[in-house]
Amino acid sequence: MSESSTDFATIGLLGLGTMGAGIAQVLAASGRKVVAVETDRARVDAGLARVAAFLDGGIARGEVSEVDKRVVLERITGTTSVTELHGVDAVLECVTDNAEVKTALLTEVAAVVGDRIPLLTDTSALSVTDLAARLPEPGRVAGLHFFDPAPTVRTVEIVRALQSEEDLIDRLVALVDTLADKVAVVVDDRPGFLINALLLPYLNDVVAEYDEGLATAADIDTALELGLGYKTGPLTMLDAIGLDVHLHATEAAYAATGDPRYAPPPLLRRMVAAGRLGNKAGHGFRTAPHREDDN
Numbered sequence: 014m015s016e017s018s019t020d021f022a023t024i025g026l027l028g029l030g031t032m033g034a035g036i037a038q039v040l041a042a043s044g045r046k047v048v049a050v051e052t053d054r055a056r057v058d059a060g061l062a063r064v065a066a067f068l069d070g071g072i073a074r075g076e077v078s079e080v081d082k083r084v085v086l087e088r089i090t091g092t093t094s095v096t097e098l099h100g101v102d103a104v105l106e107c108v109t110d111n112a113e114v115k116t117a118l119l120t121e122v123a124a125v126v127g128d129r130i131p132l133l134t135d136t137s138a139l140s141v142t143d144l145a146a147r148l149p150e151p152g153r154v155a156g157l158h159f160f161d162p163a164p165t166v167r168t169v170e171i172v173r174a175l176q177s178e179e180d181l182i183d184r185l186v187a188l189v190d191t192l193a194d195k196v197a198v199v200v201d202d203r204p205g206f207l208i209n210a211l212l213l214p215y216l217n218d219v220v221a222e223y224d225e226g227l228a229t230a231a232d233i234d235t236a237l238e239l240g241l242g243y244k245t246g247p248l249t250m251l252d253a254i255g256l257d258v259h260l261h262a263t264e265a266a267y268a269a270t271g272d273p274r275y276a277p278p279p280l281l282r283r284m285v286a287a288g289r290l291g292n293k294a295g296h297g298f299r300t301a302p303h304r305e306d307d308n
């Protein structure tokens with residue numbers, strides 16, 4: 014665990030949900046202080062509990078000590094008030110993926126932190142350029158796109174909006190370099206950025222092929238894991254991502270581009286309508302209430 018940080022010593026984080034909690038841990042483990050804002054105290058506590066649970070997993074695997082856990086948690090302050098962000102060196106928003114929600118919150122935050130503090134977004138599906146255009150001083154806006162789970166996925170996409178100042182992009186590359194095991198990739202602000210631009214059509218194709226009876230869900234995953242060396246088969250991956258999360262991302266990319274590769278396959282919509290959202294619902298392609306293999 015690094016103890017030093019030269020730039021972005023204190024980072025304001027908006028939202029301590031799936032992504033925010035993981036990112037808070039990563040930033041705190043790099044020696045930074047994190048001021049995390051949530052909507053109410055219960056969500057602050059739930060977010061901090063999620064960070065503690067991640068760290069407990071690390072302790073169980075022998076990767077993190079009890080002292081590391083205490084130090085990381087001490088560096089994260091949870092609050093329900095954006096005024097606590099006064100004096101932070103950057104703000105990263107990880108709230109609900111809705112342009113109006115993000116704009117309203119970041120506008121409020123900009124009034125607290127001033128015109129010079131970078132405003133960063135972890136959005137997967139929205140245009141960073143569009144978000145920047147809605148905010149004062151758009152040159153200080155960029156994407157800092159971590160993947161789920163943030164503590165373990167190594168790639169971080171730095172998303173350059175049309176307005177992003179190049180100096181900010183350089184500072185973000187340097188920031189990611191200080192995060193344990195993380196690797197920065199700078200990408201332009203296009204729907205899906207880099208990884209999802211390639212991943213979304215692949216997952217859509219797999220769902221369509223499965224729907225047409227190509228093979229069982231288990232055989233599709235096994236074929237790609239063993240045949241191509243993929244660490245995780247596509248249907249296991251979809252269950253982990255959440256079918257609703259994938260649907261939201263691919264719908265957004267389809268709306269932005271009109272590219273039929275992003276059009277959600279009909280089975281995906283039906284699964285989401287039926288509440289079969291994957292692991293979190295206990296029912297998806299590979300997760301089922303009574304059987305695991307060929308649902």
Ligand SMILES: NC(=O)c1ccc[n+]([C@@H]2O[C@H](COP(=O)([O-])OP(=O)(O)OC[C@H]3O[C@@H](n4cnc5c(N)ncnc54)[C@H](O)[C@@H]3O)[C@@H](O)[C@H]2O)c1
Pocket residue numbers: 027028029030031032033050051052056106107108109110111114118135136137138158159160161254258
């Ligand atoms: N889940 C993923 O796989 C994933 C991966 C990469 C990026 N993202 C992006 O990360 C962002 C967050 O996604 P998530 O999956 O963590 O969502 P989530 O629903 O798990 O968490 C969002 C959190 O934001 C909080 N929030 C909402 N409005 C707020 C406000 N005004 N002030 C403070 N907190 C507020 C909510 O209470 C909630 O805890 C989205 O933009 C999404 O596109 C998600």
